Amino acid sequence: MRHLTYLALLAGCLVGTAPLEIVLRTRVYSRWRRLVLALLPGVALGVSWDLYALHAGHWSFDERYVTGITLDRLPIEEVLFFIVIPICAVLTLEAVRRCRPGWLPGRGGSDGAIGVRGPDGGIGVRGPDGGIGAHGPDGGIGAHGPDGGIVVRESNPGPEDPIAMDRPAVEGDTR
Amino acid sequence: MTYTALVEIALVASVLTDLALLRTKLVTSLGFWIAYAILTGFQLVVNGLLTGLRVVQYDPGVIIGIRIAFAPIEDLGFGFALILLTLSCWTAVERRN
Numbered sequence: 001m002r003h004l005t006y007l008a009l010l011a012g013c014l015v016g017t018a019p020l021e022i023v024l025r026t027r028v029y030s031r032w033r034r035l036v037l038a039l040l041p042g043v044a045l046g047v048s049w050d051l052y053a054l055h056a057g058h059w060s061f062d063e064r065y066v067t068g069i070t071l072d073r074l075p076i077e078e079v080l081f082f083i084v085i086p087i088c089a090v091l092t093l094e095a096v097r098r099c100r101p102g103w104l105p106g107r108g109g110s111d112g113a114i115g116v117r118g119p120d121g122g123i124g125v126r127g128p129d130g131g132i133g134a135h136g137p138d139g140g141i142g143a144h145g146p147d148g149g150i151v152v153r154e155s156n157p158g159p160e161d162p163i164a165m166d167r168p169a170v171e172g173d174t175r
Numbered sequence: 176m177t178y179t180a181l182v183e184i185a186l187v188a189s190v191l192t193d194l195a196l197l198r199t200k201l202v203t204s205l206g207f208w209i210a211y212a213i214l215t216g217f218q219l220v221v222n223g224l225l226t227g228l229r230v231v232q233y234d235p236g237v238i239i240g241i242r243i244a245f246a247p248i249e250d251l252g253f254g255f256a257l258i259l260l261t262l263s264c265w266t267a268v269e270r271r272n
Contacts, residue, residue, distance in 0.1 A: 006230050009221055016217075038265035042257055049181065058178045058237045065230040085254075086261035088217070093210040093262050103206030105199070105266070 005065040006077040010084045017091045026094035028087070039086050046082035050074055177237040182249045185256035192263055199266040201259065211258060218254050222246040 020026050028035055051074055053059055061075050069076040097104050193201050201207040223244035225231050233247055241248040 005228065006225070009224060013217075013221065034265070034268045037268045038261060041264055042261045045260070046257060049185075053178065053181075056176075056237075057234050059231050059233045061231055062229055065228065082257070085218075085257065089210070089214055089258045089261050090265050092213050093207070093265070096206045096210045096213075100206060100209075103209065104204050105201070 002064055003067050006061075006075070007067060007080075010077060010080050013084050013088050017088045020091045020095045024095050024098045026091050026098060028091050028094050035087070035090065038090065039083060042086050043079075043082045047071075047074070047079055050078050050082075178233070178247070178249050179237070179239050182252035182256070186252050189256040189259040189263070193259055197263050197267040199263045199270075201262055201266060207259075207262065210262070211255070214258055215251070215254065218251070219244045219246070222250050222254070226250075 021029050051072060054074055061078075066075040066077050071079055093104070190202060193199050194203075223246060226233075226242075226245040226247075238247040238249050243251065
């Protein structure tokens with residue numbers, strides 16, 4: 001059992017951070033392709049450094065505490081270390097983001113890409129025009145007034161342009 | 176080259192990666208430092224176990240000798256560089272999608 005010591009420590013790290021994905025919905029494992037890409041540089045540099053250090057005698061591993069599976073004398077646990085610890089780091093960062101979005105750059109809101117994509121806003125702005133124009137006949141249903149949000153979303157495609165084109169004509173008349 | 180010297184290079188390289196290469200600028204955000212503080216707390220435990228149980232042993236000649244929770248202080252720098260590089264890459268990949 002002692003041989004599993006290091007491996008068990010790593011497993012403990014994964015088990016300990018897993019609730020972040022489930023409870024806080026950090027969506028780290030679910031975006032596994034991005035995760036793999038993000039981990040690659042650390043794994044490559046970390047394993048290279050580790051191999052150098054091992055061969056240069058900077059550190060060594062007690063064979064009693066590792067499985068014995070090695071990669072060029074490097075215990076497999078060390079390779080896993082450079083996968084497990086970075087995963088824990090990403091989970092922690094995303095957990096912080098879930099709790100305090102404004103404390104990190106990016107998706108919190110300042111990121112232009114999100115603002116553009118955030119067409120929730122776009123729908124909101126465009127909606128009223130289209131909604132009124134296209135769903136005019138819905139006036140009767142309009143009795144449900146507060147539900148306007150739903151109507152707005154349905155009317156989003158299309159009907160805005162005619163209205164937009166009408167306007168200049170109206171403004172032209174004022175001249 | 177000593178472990179100490181390698182850690183110093185890694186620290187500078189990781190910060191430059193974050194600020195200049197990938198421009199993720201995590202070190203300028205509060206969220207990164209909160210995450211790092213949490214991670215460092217757990218690192219001291221895990222690293223403390225690894226070094227305290229002597230799963231991994233260091234050549235005294237390549238470290239300056241200051242230890243925190245059994246582990247050489249260089250391990251903190253190593254951890255910082257690994258965490259910052261990873262989170263910078265994660266942020267950069269995320270931004271691109």
